[in-house]
Amino acid sequence: MADSSDFAAGDMHADVRGLRWSPVEKTIARKAFNLALQEELQSVIRETKDRAARIQQRFELWDLEHYLTKRRNEIDRKYDFRYSVIPFVLGGLLQEGRINEDHLRGLREDKLTYIRRAAKGTGRIKTA
Amino acid sequence: MADSSDFAAGDMHADVRGLRWSPVEKTIARKAFNLALQEELQSVIRETKDRAARIQQRFELWDLEHYLTKRRNEIDRKYDFRYSVIPFVLGGLLQEGRINEDHLRGLREDKLTYIRRAAKGTGRIKTA
Numbered sequence: 001m002a003d004s005s006d007f008a009a010g011d012m013h014a015d016v017r018g019l020r021w022s023p024v025e026k027t028i029a030r031k032a033f034n035l036a037l038q039e040e041l042q043s044v045i046r047e048t049k050d051r052a053a054r055i056q057q058r059f060e061l062w063d064l065e066h067y068l069t070k071r072r073n074e075i076d077r078k079y080d081f082r083y084s085v086i087p088f089v090l091g092g093l094l095q096e097g098r099i100n101e102d103h104l105r106g107l108r109e110d111k112l113t114y115i116r117r118a119a120k121g122t123g124r125i126k127t128a
Numbered sequence: 129m130a131d132s133s134d135f136a137a138g139d140m141h142a143d144v145r146g147l148r149w150s151p152v153e154k155t156i157a158r159k160a161f162n163l164a165l166q167e168e169l170q171s172v173i174r175e176t177k178d179r180a181a182r183i184q185q186r187f188e189l190w191d192l193e194h195y196l197t198k199r200r201n202e203i204d205r206k207y208d209f210r211y212s213v214i215p216f217v218l219g220g221l222l223q224e225g226r227i228n229e230d231h232l233r234g235l236r237e238d239k240l241t242y243i244r245r246a247a248k249g250t251g252r253i254k255t256a
Contacts, residue, residue: 061173064176065193065196068189071189
């Protein structure tokens, strides 16, 4: 059932889909996105090496398998670069501290509004 | 459709299910089985550590995940200790060189016949 917050979310999605990105803004968004993705992947690589180095028992093998499946699914879900959702994605990354406002410098206020709203958790919409 | 080889396989399965294992034979079978399983797990652990240590790129993470899933499924399928199938399992391990005839010393001829037949590939029946 649609309630008022669903309507608000619907409006916001429509507004975000309607944003026009300049080539410079696209580059900024892509760069911030890639930076966060690369750092997140590096942290998974580090954790994988650490866990593998410590394995002694059978169950630890399958724990590592489970960890990798979980992280792959999380990363696939989280890193969605479509312009229709990227402000929510960047907002989430800002909230997690994976990027900061400096990485977003050069984006116009129309985008920053949605990004900051998403970072505050008031515009965090499931994008999957 | 059942053909003559299906009948033969059916007979062999029935014969194997009818085998009587002495306590000593059970211990021998269990020991050979565990030895092969432990060695196979150790080789997966070694391979996992090697692969993890070499990871530099994203795809190598998911390759490792895929490798672990594959090996877990193979090991789960292969190491089935039910007495109704253990001669086929031990025959497979003999064929792969994971155990040798010394590990089976003490088993009576009725079991060895099926184990050797399985090892030669003439009695290798899908047990799953």
